[in-house]
Amino acid sequence: MKKKLTLFTFIDAFGWEIYQRYGFLEGIIQDAHPLQTTFGFSSGADPSILTGRFPDEHTHWSCFNYNPEASPFKAFKYLALLPSSIFDRGRVRHWLSKAMAKVYGYTGYFEMYSVPFAHLPYFDYLEKRDYFVPGGILATDTIFDWCVDKKIPYYCSNWRHSEQEILASNRHEIEKGESRFNYVYLPRLDGIMHQHGTKHPAVKKHIAWLDQQIRSLYELAQGQYDEVALYIISDHGMKDVTGDIDLIPSIKATGLEYGKDYVAMYDSTMARFWFITLNAETIIRKVLEEQDHGTIVEDDELKQMHVYFDDHRFGELMFLMEPGMLITPCYMGLKSIPGMHGYHPGDKDSYAMIAANKPIKAKVESITDIRGIIEYELGI
Numbered sequence: 001m002k003k004k005l006t007l008f009t010f011i012d013a014f015g016w017e018i019y020q021r022y023g024f025l026e027g028i029i030q031d032a033h034p035l036q037t038t039f040g041f042s043s044g045a046d047p048s049i050l051t052g053r054f055p056d057e058h059t060h061w062s063c064f065n066y067n068p069e070a071s072p073f074k075a076f077k078y079l080a081l082l083p084s085s086i087f088d089r090g091r092v093r094h095w096l097s098k099a100m101a102k103v104y105g106y107t108g109y110f111e112m113y114s115v116p117f118a119h120l121p122y123f124d125y126l127e128k129r130d131y132f133v134p135g136g137i138l139a140t141d142t143i144f145d146w147c148v149d150k151k152i153p154y155y156c157s158n159w160r161h162s163e164q165e166i167l168a169s170n171r172h173e174i175e176k177g178e179s180r181f182n183y184v185y186l187p188r189l190d191g192i193m194h195q196h197g198t199k200h201p202a203v204k205k206h207i208a209w210l211d212q213q214i215r216s217l218y219e220l221a222q223g224q225y226d227e228v229a230l231y232i233i234s235d236h237g238m239k240d241v242t243g244d245i246d247l248i249p250s251i252k253a254t255g256l257e258y259g260k261d262y263v264a265m266y267d268s269t270m271a272r273f274w275f276i277t278l279n280a281e282t283i284i285r286k287v288l289e290e291q292d293h294g295t296i297v298e299d300d301e302l303k304q305m306h307v308y309f310d311d312h313r314f315g316e317l318m319f320l321m322e323p324g325m326l327i328t329p330c331y332m333g334l335k336s337i338p339g340m341h342g343y344h345p346g347d348k349d350s351y352a353m354i355a356a357n358k359p360i361k362a363k364v365e366s367i368t369d370i371r372g373i374i375e376y377e378l379g380i
């Protein structure tokens, strides 16, 4: 029997537009397509790739959902009484997040970002488990569960490691020649583009480095296997930030009280609201409708995008910024940054991509189509 390796290389935020601008693996790639991403952030998109399903089915969407009863942050209301100058520092919060993940035994990506301590007790955190290992997703299965079920030997790199370590561990696995499917997870490009925007020389430099590394990994695989199916995939694109709005004061100016009348989560490109008192929705809706750079996303559209939940755990009212605009400060960060994703999936810079060293015959329109291609390549 011919020995075949299916090599899927995931490059975070390597959107269709970025790929078109910089090119990649010329001479190797034979076919490439844009893929529509899911509405929201990586916390919804990455599970959509691995499950082949949309957020309304696998139930992973935003990191924070409204659930005061189950909140692991209940004790933070006491910390909120301490001077914010200490706890608003990114490094202190990162350290606290790590300590908390350890105490609770969370294996997923856990970060409390810049959510004010006084407001954390209203929320539960979604990614408690590492979904890159079998059994990690809340509902449905992932491609890794599927491989375990079908007894297909595979290797998925550890997302906590650096790209150098991830590439080295994949080389090691390929040299052993036992794996039939490698999932190479490369997250750095996302961070570089958040920090510098999409046109900075650091972006070009990193893409050139990735090109060289993946080329070399592919050559190694070709030496070890009779056949190598190489795919490059991403979860979403990246938009250069053009402006910011300071939304939080406009909501505060209504006189409504956080925690008494309403609860809000201010993501960088989105604001989500839950209402406690009857008139709060009407008042907040009016403030949002008066904003120049964003729109309310109504339930019908959320349903079309497969991110609607009957219990509104992720928000009773969603406000989305126009592409390029940020809510600053927000609960994800206090300062503006040059690159962001999480805008409408229909914006050209939101598109993810898939490219391969062979023609892609299957229908590929959405990141949820990726899983079917992996299964097809693994021959079942």
Ligand SMILES: [Zn+2]
Binding pocket: 013, 042, 190, 191, 194, 341
């Ligand atoms: Zn990102």
